[in-house]
Amino acid sequence: MNPQPEVVLVDDEEMVLTSVSALLMLETECNVHTFLSPAEAIRHLETHPVDLVVSDYLMPQMNGIQLLAKSKELQPEAARVLLTGHADKASAIQAINAVGLYHYLEKPWENAQLLMIVSSAVERTQLLRQVQAMLSDLDNANDSLKDIQTRLIKAFL
Amino acid sequence: MEPTPAPDLELEHLRAQVAAMSKDAILAQLAAGVIHEINTPIASIFSNIDVIERSLDALEAQLGPASPPKALGLVKVIRNLVQVDRMACQRIAGIIRSLKLHARGEEEGMRTAGLNGLVEDSLLLVGSEYKRRITFVTDLGDLPPVECNPQLIGQALLNLLVNAAQAIEGEGRVTIRTSVDGDWAVISIADSGSGMTDEVKEKIFRTAFSTKALGVGTGLGLPLTYRIITEQHHGTITFDSQLGRGTTFEVRIPIKSKEQ
Numbered sequence: 510m511n512p513q514p515e516v517v518l519v520d521d522e523e524m525v526l527t528s529v530s531a532l533l534m535l536e537t538e539c540n541v542h543t544f545l546s547p548a549e550a551i552r553h554l555e556t557h558p559v560d561l562v563v564s565d566y567l568m569p570q571m572n573g574i575q576l577l578a579k580s581k582e583l584q585p586e587a588a589r590v591l592l593t594g595h596a597d598k599a600s601a602i603q604a605i606n607a608v609g610l611y612h613y614l615e616k617p618w619e620n621a622q623l624l625m626i627v628s629s630a631v632e633r634t635q636l637l638r639q640v641q642a643m644l645s646d647l648d649n650a651n652d653s654l655k656d657i658q659t660r661l662i663k664a665f666l
Numbered sequence: 667m668e669p670t671p672a673p674d675l676e677l678e679h680l681r682a683q684v685a686a687m688s689k690d691a692i693l694a695q696l697a698a699g700v701i702h703e704i705n706t707p708i709a710s711i712f713s714n715i716d717v718i719e720r721s722l723d724a725l726e727a728q729l730g731p732a733s734p735p736k737a738l739g740l741v742k743v744i745r746n747l748v749q750v751d752r753m754a755c756q757r758i759a760g761i762i763r764s765l766k767l768h769a770r771g772e773e774e775g776m777r778t779a780g781l782n783g784l785v786e787d788s789l790l791l792v793g794s795e796y797k798r799r800i801t802f803v804t805d806l807g808d809l810p811p812v813e814c815n816p817q818l819i820g821q822a823l824l825n826l827l828v829n830a831a832q833a834i835e836g837e838g839r840v841t842i843r844t845s846v847d848g849d850w851a852v853i854s855i856a857d858s859g860s861g862m863t864d865e866v867k868e869k870i871f872r873t874a875f876s877t878k879a880l881g882v883g884t885g886l887g888l889p890l891t892y893r894i895i896t897e898q899h900h901g902t903i904t905f906d907s908q909l910g911r912g913t914t915f916e917v918r919i920p921i922k923s924k925e926q
Contacts, residue, residue, distance in 0.1 A: 522706050524706070525706060528710045528717070531717050532713060535724070616706055617705065617759065
């Protein structure tokens with residue numbers, strides 16, 4: 510993975526944040542930012558590019574789907590994962606459809622599965638960013654070509 | 667075995683049913699809340715156990731075989747304790763899974779599920795209640811996944827297991843077997859209990875009939891089980907009972923759903 514992946518974890522339970530960040534710090538190269546409140550997580554997302562947002566569903570102030578919708582608005586390319594103890598089909602369907610969820614995980618989660626999801630989600634985001642950068646380079650190159658073409662035409666006229 | 671309830675006793679039974687049903691609804695609601703509250707800490711502990719084991723692997727690799735025996739011994743002690751924690755958590759998680767399956771708050775539809783897993787989950791609940799006097803023996807065959815409503819099948823199995831345990835006075839044995847017979851998945855539950863008289867045999871699937879004391883049986887368990895198996899799963903439920911030797915219930919569920 511190129512630059513150290515940035516992961517945001519949001520859960521109103523401190524113990525979940527500690528457990529998941531301990532796993533990610535031990536087994537991945539990710540830089541993990543943990544937040545007990547969705548509002549604080551949003552403030553972070555407003556100013557820092559991240560590769561992945563993992564959020565709980567039931568939280569005070571704002572639920573996980575609302576938070577991930579905000580994350581999609583701020584950083585559409587960052588992958589979104591819902592890690593929920595409140596497993597009902599309606600919230601899962603809503604999350605997948607409305608938020609473009611990368612993965613829906615239920616508590617208790619399997620660490621091996623969580624690690625696989627994190628690594629593939631981060632890889633996907635980084636590839637997406639690379640493609641965007643290449644497209645932007647291509648646009649710039651195209652603009653320069655047009656510029657050269659215009660100047661050449663002008664030189665010959 | 668008590669005789670058939672007289673008409674005035676039937677009224678008493680109906681009253682008991684209503685009381686039991688509203689009590690069940692409150693308990694189910696409470697159970698759903700407790701399950702939710704326990705789920706997160708258990709998830710966290712499960713994850714931590716795994717992370718501790720991963721850390722011990724890394725630590726052992728760092729220490730190497732030439733490390734002081736005391737250090738390697740300590741790693742081993744921690745490893746053993748973590749394994750015990752994992753087993754303890756698995757037991758709690760099993761009970762939670764089983765409660766979740768039986769709490770009426772979460773309605774589930776038809777899906778593909780393994781019947782052996784449902785038997786084991788139901789047994790966890792019944793086993794913890796009756797393990798002091800009843801030995802539960804399982805002989806679970808190789809069953810393919812079956813299209814079913816796991817919550818309802820769990821409810822039916824729970825009813826049959828509780829009935830089997832309650833049919834035994836004092837110590838006894840309940841044997842649960844699963845197998846495949848052609849297009850059917852077969853579950854049999856045999857108890858070493860008192861068996862049924864011919865009169866009781868005729869009435870067991872009737873609503874409001876119960877041989878149990880007031881407050882113990884509602885007379886709803888077997889009729890409900892019958893409907894779950896025959897109407898909702900297009901299966902069959904039969905029994906063979908001999909006085910003084912016990913009763914065996916056999917549930918057959920089609921492996922391929924009739925709706926497919």
